[in-house]
Amino acid sequence: QKEVEQNSGPLSVPEGAIASLNCTYSDRVSQSFFWYRQYSGKSPELIMSIYSNGDKEDGRFTAQLNKASQYVSLLIRDSQPSDSATYLCAVNLRRAGGTSYGKLTFGQGTILTVHP
Amino acid sequence: GAGVSQSPSNKVTEKGKDVELRCDPISGHTALYWYRQSLGQGLEFLIYFQGNSAPDKSGLPSDRFSAERTGGSVSTLTIQRTQQEDSAVYLCASSPVRAVEAFFGQGTRLTVV
Numbered sequence: 618q619k620e621v622e623q624n625s626g627p628l629s630v631p632e633g634a635i636a637s638l639n640c641t642y643s644d645r646v647s648q649s650f651f652w653y654r655q656y657s658g659k660s661p662e663l664i665m666s667i668y669s670n671g672d673k674e675d676g677r678f679t680a681q682l683n684k685a686s687q688y689v690s691l692l693i694r695d696s697q698p699s700d701s702a703t704y705l706c707a708v709n710l711r712r713a714g715g716t717s718y719g720k721l722t723f724g725q726g727t728i729l730t731v732h733p
Numbered sequence: 734g735a736g737v738s739q740s741p742s743n744k745v746t747e748k749g750k751d752v753e754l755r756c757d758p759i760s761g762h763t764a765l766y767w768y769r770q771s772l773g774q775g776l777e778f779l780i781y782f783q784g785n786s787a788p789d790k791s792g793l794p795s796d797r798f799s800a801e802r803t804g805g806s807v808s809t810l811t812i813q814r815t816q817q818e819d820s821a822v823y824l825c826a827s828s829p830v831r832a833v834e835a836f837f838g839q840g841t842r843l844t845v846v
Contacts, residue, residue: 649833651833651834651835659839660824660837660838660839660840661776661824661837662837663834663835663836666834705775705776707835709833720766720778720781720789720791720792721766721778721781721826721828721833721835722778723768723775723776723778724775725774725775726775
């Protein structure tokens with residue numbers, strides 16, 4: 618099992634719809650979770666971070682975290698063609714009994730296309 | 734500039750040559766990561782530096798790859814005897830003390846011919 622897995626894509630939604638991106642992770646004690654956006658030919662850009670169970674909203678983006686289910690998601694409301702990109706889920710994997718943060722591990726990414 | 738800076742932006746090298754890739758992290762950031770991204774693929778972890786701790790080298794694909802971080806700041810990734818499969822974009826990221834939001838540089842595109 619991969620440490621961080623994202624729902625298989627590509628995902629295509631019409632302009633104005635809600636895009637839902639999902640991610641599961643394998644380590645129960647992971648504490649920090651991130652969503653990055655990567656446009657073609659560019660480096661990843663941090664768009665959301667979440668540390669506690671529940672929802673975190675920032676503009677059209679909402680991150681949802683459920684540590685019991687080891688699940689984190691990103692919702693994009695009112696999707697725009699400019700949201701078309703690859704979305705990467707990243708998890709800071711900290712082992713049980715560990716006292717320090719470990720490496721930031723990424724999922725394989727989900728390609729999102731928003732069509733007019 | 735306040736961001737992560739990588740150099741060179743592009744590097745073309747002949748198979749068998751050594752290359753050095755440089756990363757200058759955001760000032761004050763204690764954590765530094767190197768990742769590799771092949772065309773159309775996800776991010777492959779290479780190595781992680783955190784302060785004065787021993788680096789996590791678990792992602793380095795072979796002993797041809799090495800990295801160092803001098804003075805807790807600038808890092809150099811060295812690839813010896815390059816092979817065609819080393820062709821990829823090499824990304825560096827840094828994050829601040831006791832926080833793990835990582836910010837990426839623009840990457841170095843390495844092409845081995």
